[in-house]
Amino acid sequence: MNSMRLKDKVAVVTGGARGIGAAICERFAAEGAKVVVADMDPLAGDETVGRIKAADGKARFVACDVTRREQVSALMDRALEAYGSLDIVVANAGIIHNTPFLELDDATFDRVIAVNLKGVFYTGQEAARRMVERGIKGIVINTASVNAVIVPIGLAAYNASKGGVNQLTKTMAVELARHGIRVNAIGPGSVATDLFRVGDPHRPRGDGPGAQPHPARPAGGTLGDRRCRDVPGDRRQRLLHRPDDLPGRRQAGAQPGDAEGVGAGEPG
Numbered sequence: 001m002n003s004m005r006l007k008d009k010v011a012v013v014t015g016g017a018r019g020i021g022a023a024i025c026e027r028f029a030a031e032g033a034k035v036v037v038a039d040m041d042p043l044a045g046d047e048t049v050g051r052i053k054a055a056d057g058k059a060r061f062v063a064c065d066v067t068r069r070e071q072v073s074a075l076m077d078r079a080l081e082a083y084g085s086l087d088i089v090v091a092n093a094g095i096i097h098n099t100p101f102l103e104l105d106d107a108t109f110d111r112v113i114a115v116n117l118k119g120v121f122y123t124g125q126e127a128a129r130r131m132v133e134r135g136i137k138g139i140v141i142n143t144a145s146v147n148a149v150i151v152p153i154g155l156a157a158y159n160a161s162k163g164g165v166n167q168l169t170k171t172m173a174v175e176l177a178r179h180g181i182r183v184n185a186i187g188p189g190s191v192a193t194d195l196f197r198v199g200d201p202h203r204p205r206g207d208g209p210g211a212q213p214h215p216a217r218p219a220g221g222t223l224g225d226r227r228c229r230d231v232p233g234d235r236r237q238r239l240l241h242r243p244d245d246l247p248g249r250r251q252a253g254a255q256p257g258d259a260e261g262v263g264a265g266e267p268g
């Protein structure tokens with residue numbers, strides 16, 4: 001049973017086409033929110049919107065690369081135009097590169113920071129400026145990670161980006177509190193998504209970011225069940241959850257406070 005706690009709220013979720021972001025979008029829509037699914041993957045984005053609409057929810061897809069401020073700015077304008085408000089913004093888009101510290105090159109480090117940290121900055125700032133202008137006492141949720149506080153090896157850029165997200169979140173929370181805007185971070189543990197086997201699906205490959213199909217998309221179309229299947233065994237054993245296991249996807253028995261940190265908990 002859904003309690004419609006988000007009835008008529010407008011939510012924007014970056015990285016909303018797949019994985020954790022898609023689960024957040026579907027749950028928010030099930031709780032009555034009008035959801036803008038923002039992502040660089042239009043095919044998966046349309047599928048997420050399709051699932052939401054099939055369940056009588058409201059959603060639309062907006063293409064957005066969170067590393068590009070002008071695209072993030074346009075995203076917030078599109079949400080306002082389409083749905084008339086901007087109540088909840090989830091800065092969730094993220095990538096991972098697994099490279100030993102001694103081999104980590106500038107381009108890889110810069111790219112992880114650009115998506116995971118600067119993308120969160122752009123998303124939060126473009127959203128918060130519009131909330132302040134309109135007197136909206138909104139909510140910003142940044143997806144950090146357990147890697148913000150623990151140090152799995154080979155993930156220097158990722159770990160640093162997520163530590164940065166935690167500190168950015170705390171700073172945003174303190175500075176935006178006087179405007180009535182709440183800012184929190186969530187720190188998931190391991191969830192078996194494409195993050196583990198694709199890592200950085202939109203890495204520029206010469207003909208432009210996002211121009212290629214998502215590497216996780218099976219030939220011929222539908223996504224199917226891609227979860228643990230292709231994750232190497234040693235990593236799979238460490239994967240504890242799937243997006244379907246998230247509280248936000250539990251249809252029966254969901255408890256208040258299960259909604260992935262919406263207005264809950266301490267920042268960071």
Ligand SMILES: NC(=O)c1ccc[n+]([C@@H]2O[C@H](COP(=O)([O-])OP(=O)(O)OC[C@H]3O[C@@H](n4cnc5c(N)ncnc54)[C@H](O)[C@@H]3O)[C@@H](O)[C@H]2O)c1
Binds near residue numbers: 014018020066095145
């Ligand atoms: N899966 C985990 O175990 C785990 C654990 C902790 C934190 N996280 C974080 O959760 C978030 C979501 O991860 P996921 O596991 O669902 O990954 P995922 O790869 O399944 O989904 C990530 C989504 O982000 C999109 N994306 C990537 N770069 C983008 C960009 N520049 N602009 C817009 N969209 C972009 C992708 O197209 C994809 O739809 C990330 O921030 C990740 O770091 C994941």
